[in-house]
Amino acid sequence: MAQSFKFDLVSPERLLVSQDVESVVIPGTEGEMTVMATHAPTMTSIKPGVVAVAADGKTERYVVFGGFADILPDSCTVLAESAVHVDDINREDLARRIQDAREDIEDAKDHETRLRAEEFLHQLTTLEGAILPA
Secondary structure, rough: OOOOOOEEEOOOOOEEEEEEEOEEEEEEEOEEEEOOOOOOOEEEOOOOOOEEEEOOEEEEEEEOEEEEEEEOOEEEEEEEEEEEHHHHHOOHHHHHHHHHHHHHHHHHOOOOHHHHHHHHHHHHHHHHHHHHOO
């Protein structure tokens, strides 16, 4: 049995998770990472994606739209810009975010801003394909 550690998932609206877990998969901006007990101290930004939380033989999934993860050997805290349980994702909200990202691309004043907006749109459409049935 895996060693447990304290995990908190916090959005501006509320605390979604605060419990001891065996592992957490985080959509880091540099790639997905699995956090387990005794992980090296790390701070990373997260991209839109799914945080998978494994505890007591079950895995719960939460959709996050950016934020940061603070990882210590005995704890992990994800401060999400926005987060919701995957079962509660709102298709219209996701479609609105995708449309907003498309508009950001059109309104971009320089190449760097356009590239960031295109990357964000790609992350959102990948997320949409991963969590919503066709």
